[in-house]
Amino acid sequence: MELTYTPEQNAFRAEVRAWMAAHVPAEPLKTLEGREGFDQHVAWERTLASGNWGMVTWPEAYGGRGLDLIRWLIFEEEYYRAGAPLRANQNGIFLLGPTIMEYGTEAQKARFLTPMARGEVMWAQAWSEPNAGSDMAAIRSRAVRDGDDYVISGQKTWSSRAAFADWCFGIFRTDPDSKRHKGLSFILVPLDAPGVTIRPIRQLHGETGFAEIFFDEVRVPVANRIAGEGEGWNVAMATAGFERGLMLRSPARFQAAARRLVDLYRAHADTAPLGAREAVLQAWMDAQAYALNTYAVAATVMAGGHIGAEASLNKIFWSELDRAAHRTAMSLMGARAELRTLENSTANAWQEGYIFSLSGPIYAGSNEIQRNIIAERLLGLPR
Amino acid sequence: MDFRLTQDQIDLRDAVRDYLAGEHGPEVLRRLDVEGGRDAALWQGLIGMGLGGLLVAEAHGGLGLGLVEAALVAVELGRANVSEPIADTALVAAPLLPAAHQAAIAAGTLKVALAHPVNPWIADLAGADLVLAGGTTVAPPASPTPLDSVDPLRRLYAPLPAVADDDALLERAALITAAQLIGAAEQMLTLATDYAKTREQFGQPIGGFQAIKHHLATVAVKLEFARPLLWRAAWALEQGHARAALHVSHAKVAATDTAVLAAETAIQVHGAMGYTYEVDLHFWMKRGWALAGAWGDRAFHQHRLAAAVLDGDMTLDPDATFASDILLQAS
Numbered sequence: 001m002e003l004t005y006t007p008e009q010n011a012f013r014a015e016v017r018a019w020m021a022a023h024v025p026a027e028p029l030k031t032l033e034g035r036e037g038f039d040q041h042v043a044w045e046r047t048l049a050s051g052n053w054g055m056v057t058w059p060e061a062y063g064g065r066g067l068d069l070i071r072w073l074i075f076e077e078e079y080y081r082a083g084a085p086l087r088a089n090q091n092g093i094f095l096l097g098p099t100i101m102e103y104g105t106e107a108q109k110a111r112f113l114t115p116m117a118r119g120e121v122m123w124a125q126a127w128s129e130p131n132a133g134s135d136m137a138a139i140r141s142r143a144v145r146d147g148d149d150y151v152i153s154g155q156k157t158w159s160s161r162a163a164f165a166d167w168c169f170g171i172f173r174t175d176p177d178s179k180r181h182k183g184l185s186f187i188l189v190p191l192d193a194p195g196v197t198i199r200p201i202r203q204l205h206g207e208t209g210f211a212e213i214f215f216d217e218v219r220v221p222v223a224n225r226i227a228g229e230g231e232g233w234n235v236a237m238a239t240a241g242f243e244r245g246l247m248l249r250s251p252a253r254f255q256a257a258a259r260r261l262v263d264l265y266r267a268h269a270d271t272a273p274l275g276a277r278e279a280v281l282q283a284w285m286d287a288q289a290y291a292l293n294t295y296a297v298a299a300t301v302m303a304g305g306h307i308g309a310e311a312s313l314n315k316i317f318w319s320e321l322d323r324a325a326h327r328t329a330m331s332l333m334g335a336r337a338e339l340r341t342l343e344n345s346t347a348n349a350w351q352e353g354y355i356f357s358l359s360g361p362i363y364a365g366s367n368e369i370q371r372n373i374i375a376e377r378l379l380g381l382p383r
Numbered sequence: 384m385d386f387r388l389t390q391d392q393i394d395l396r397d398a399v400r401d402y403l404a405g406e407h408g409p410e411v412l413r414r415l416d417v418e419g420g421r422d423a424a425l426w427q428g429l430i431g432m433g434l435g436g437l438l439v440a441e442a443h444g445g446l447g448l449g450l451v452e453a454a455l456v457a458v459e460l461g462r463a464n465v466s467e468p469i470a471d472t473a474l475v476a477a478p479l480l481p482a483a484h485q486a487a488i489a490a491g492t493l494k495v496a497l498a499h500p501v502n503p504w505i506a507d508l509a510g511a512d513l514v515l516a517g518g519t520t521v522a523p524p525a526s527p528t529p530l531d532s533v534d535p536l537r538r539l540y541a542p543l544p545a546v547a548d549d550d551a552l553l554e555r556a557a558l559i560t561a562a563q564l565i566g567a568a569e570q571m572l573t574l575a576t577d578y579a580k581t582r583e584q585f586g587q588p589i590g591g592f593q594a595i596k597h598h599l600a601t602v603a604v605k606l607e608f609a610r611p612l613l614w615r616a617a618w619a620l621e622q623g624h625a626r627a628a629l630h631v632s633h634a635k636v637a638a639t640d641t642a643v644l645a646a647e648t649a650i651q652v653h654g655a656m657g658y659t660y661e662v663d664l665h666f667w668m669k670r671g672w673a674l675a676g677a678w679g680d681r682a683f684h685q686h687r688l689a690a691a692v693l694d695g696d697m698t699l700d701p702d703a704t705f706a707s708d709i710l711l712q713a714s
């Protein structure tokens with residue numbers, strides 16, 4: 001155990017800090033969940049790419065810097081410390097990217113990864129269907145083989161930022177006679193292909209942050225399939241592991257929020273409800289605990305270890321600490337928490353954050369499903 | 384930066400765990416509860432494992448290990464519900480005493496009781512050869528006044544008058560107490576999980592019911608995020624880090640909350656069985672209850688943290704997780 005950074009790691013931190021100080025927009029961008037804000041965020045992705053910061057852990061050949069996970073965590077700490085924007089391409093860089101890295105062919109890596117890291121192609125995840133939410137094995141959308149193409153028909157839903165994205169990665173039934181987990185394939189589809197219709201859905205906050213995607217005989221080449229035909233479920237589970245595990249929600253995001261919560265508490269200490277002092281402290285403590293655990297997991301992975309069902313512990317912890325922290329912020333704002341046009345945008349950001357925090361326990365596999373996984377796979381209770 | 388236990392640390396932990404699983408099972412707890420005291424053979428066994436000298440330099444007959452190893456061992460002591468004063472004597476007091484005392488502790492011939500104004504009691508004062516109090520050692524009183532604990536295996540006595548504060552003692556003891564709470568919580572989760580796999584109702588193991596699964600999964604989450612706090616606190620204290628006391632407080636609060644959640648959950652999962660004296664679970668539940676208040680209760684450690692985090696000017700940015708250069712605010 002060694003809990004100090006090396007001089008090289010400190011130098012790297014200084015480099016990131018200096019770059020962020022020079023480049024992070026002074027004014028907060030509009031919300032990522034609306035068209036205008038999304039475009040602003042894409043512009044920011046291009047700025048990041050100009051500094052070669054798109055995805056620092058990826059190999060240089062694919063637009064990365066080939067850095068290890070400790071440097072990734074340092075990068076994230078500096079990123080959120082500087083108040084940099086959320087990542088417009090998070091579904092691409094954090095979910096699909098690692099999946100292609102693990103299961104893609106060389107040709108697929110060469111074709112898809114670099115534009116992803118450079119913020120040139122934005123990705124949406126197209127897994128959920130109206131009747132396949134938690135029970136994803138109930139997927140019905142079909143991809144029928146026709147020579148060197150698949151012809152895709154069906155409907156996906158809840159696809160984050162699909163209204164603004166360029167491509168989606170979906171899971172489709174390639175074997176019409178198959179049931180449940182078998183016969184599914186992982187296929188990449190351009191969202192401007194003929195036969196694709198996107199219908200935006202307004203989220204709790206009113207912005208069209210996710211969408212339904214309708215596929216009407218959409219033709220894509222077989223070369224767009226990741227891994228073998230019928231192996232979609234296993235690939236998807238690996239992707240879900242990235243989603244719940246290390247990458248998607250890095251601890252710095254919650255630590256930065258906890259620090260802001262402390263500021264909010266100080267500004268409202270005189271009128272804070274009785275429990276607020278404890279709740280604010282707990283939010284800070286939990287964000288720290290999440291960071292420490294992530295460093296521990298990163299060290300294990302760097303030493304060749306693997307995270308499996310443990311990712312479910314993670315997903316529950318970050319989503320519940322985030323919701324609790326934002327609930328506490330609302331309680332500190334008191335009666336003014338209702339007002340949409342507050343004197344400063346920080347207060348509005350807390351409201352948006354509170355709304356978004358309510359989705360954390362649902363997306364990336366609901367926390368009920370995560371608790372089932374922990375009980376069955378980690379504790380060995382009967383299915 | 385490498386937040387992992389070393390192979391040596393893992394081997395040490397496993398050896399202690401295996402030893403205690405063999406020599407210090409629940410039948411020992413039941414026997415001690417009836418016989419009402421400490422057990423010289425158990426003490427000798429722990430000394431034979433080298434635990435007396437864990438923190439004592441090799442030159443004085445010890446293993447010369449540090450606080451991370453001490454915390455690892457203390458987790459195992461908590462898991463096995465060991466009541467012999469080995470944690471207080473060897474894992475807390477030894478490094479704070481002169482070399483001759485340390486050698487005696489390593490050899491198993493000296494037991495030390497710990498007096499500190501934060502506790503309204505002294506554990507194992509009868510049977511102690513020395514009392515560490517206010518940064519010095521004193522002889523134990525001839526006839527200490529016993530106090531009753533909710534924990535049937537704790538042996539408590541009235542505190543000595545006017546003992547001065549001793550930060551070094553407090554931080555170490557709070558760390559080792561947090562470790563024992565983690566061990567107790569892990570054991571309670573194991574007991575409840577095992578019970579849920581075997582107890583059947585409605586024609587199936589109760590562990591197949593989702594309500595039971597979710598209760599136990601919630602304990603597993605709590606434990607997962609309490610453990611790294613313990614390792615960081617141990618490491619920081621070992622390094623003499625300026626923030627170490629805060630890390631200890633954080634670990635102690637988290638360990639306490641985890642042990643309480645594990646106890647309440649484990650009892651619920653056991654149904655009426657969990658409400659009996661016959662089922663061993665109560666030993667850990669009561670140890671958790673007792674240690675929750677020991678060496679700074681929840682309020683003490685929360686206030687200390689709040690003074691720094693909410694009222695002080697400690698850096699709270701994401702890059703400060705491992706910061707060592709910030710001095711503790713006066714609390």
Ligand SMILES: Cc1cc2nc3c(=O)[nH]c(=O)nc-3n(C[C@H](O)[C@H](O)[C@H](O)COP(=O)(O)OP(=O)(O)OC[C@H]3O[C@@H](n4cnc5c(N)ncnc54)[C@H](O)[C@@H]3O)c2cc1C
Pocket residue numbers: 124125126127128132133134135157158159160161210359362363364365366367368369372593
């Ligand atoms: C903000 C947001 C973004 C999203 N983005 C995407 C995206 O980009 N792409 C995509 O494909 N999907 C996305 N989703 C969809 C998400 O994956 C699903 O919402 C999630 O899997 C749950 O499915 P569901 O909504 O159909 O709820 P349901 O499955 O209908 O669940 C409803 C309730 O029942 C509970 N429940 C269901 N089954 C069980 C069970 N076996 N045991 C116990 N409780 C159970 C759930 O936990 C939940 O509380 C997003 C969702 C949200 C909220």
